[in-house]
Structure formats: structure tokens, C-alpha cells
Amino acid sequence: MIQTITRIPVANYSNLKARSGYSIKIADTEIALFKVTNGKIFALENHSPHPKGGVLSEGLVSGEYVFCPVYDWKISLVDGKVQAPDIGQVRTFKTEVIDNIVFINL
Structure with a gap:
């Protein structure tokens, strides 16, 4: 079975501020987009895995982690894993920057 990847343009790279989260919606999926201080772009689903949730695009970014604004869970921007002692993912x-345009691959 061949899986088709759809590349969707979502932002201008130069308009994104480092250490800030941006909420975008693609179809029924809410995505948090982050630019970190080294210039990398990350995208992950925009809700904490905590049962009561939390909007990750509103969280504090430190290095390659975002902290849930409600429960302060530390979540990796690289792989989406919640850091111990909490659990979840x-x-x-995947993101790409081509000619100053940020794309998300779905």
C-alpha cells in the first residue's frame, strides 16, 4: 500500500516569532506550530494528552519542549512525548521550509 503525503502551506517562516506557539486548523485537526530559538519549526497536535487537556500553542516554549499551560507537563516538540514523571504523547x-514558506506534511 502506498501512502500519499500531502504538503500543506501554513505560514511564512519570517513572520513566525521564536518561542511562540501558533494555532492552525487543517480540516478537523488543530495543530500547534512552534519556531524555536535555533530556527527549527515543529508541529504537533494542539492539545495536551492530560485528560482535562490544555491548548499547547499557548504553552511556554523552552529549548525543544513546550509546557502545557494548564498542568505544566513538559512535552517534546521533536517526538511529542511527555517527559517523566508524567506520561503520554x-x-x-513533519515540517519543511521551502522559499520562506512553512509546510506541514499530512
Whole structure:
């Protein structure tokens, strides 16, 4: 079975501020987009895996981690894993920057 990847343009790279989260919606999927201080772009689902949730695009970014604004869970922007002692994971999305445009691959 061949899996089709859809590349979707979502932002201008130069308009994104480092250490800030941005909420975008693609179809029924809410995605948090982050630019970190080294210039890398990350995208993950925009809700904490905590049962009561939390909007990750509103969280504090430190290095390659975002902290849930409600429960302060530390979540890796690289792989979406919640750091110990908490447990859980959020879905991540591959990003690319081409000619100053940020794309998310779905």
C-alpha cells in the first residue's frame, strides 16, 4: 500500500516569532506550530494528552519542549512525548521550509 503525503502551506517562516506557539486548523485537526530559538519549526497536535487537556500553542516554549499551560507537563516538540514523571504523547507532524514558506506534511 502506498501512502500519499500531502504538503500543506501554513505560514511564512519570517513572520513566525521564536518561542511562540501558533494555532492552525487543517480540516478537523488543530495543530500547534512552534519556531524555536535555533530556527527549527515543529508541529504537533494542539492539545495536551492530560485528560482535562490544555491548548499547547499557548504553552511556554523552552529549548525543544513546550509546557502545557494548564498542568505544566513538559512535552517534546521533536517526538511529542511527555517527559517523566508524567506520561503520554501527542501526535507530531513533519515540517519543511521551502522559499520562506512553512509546510506541514499530512
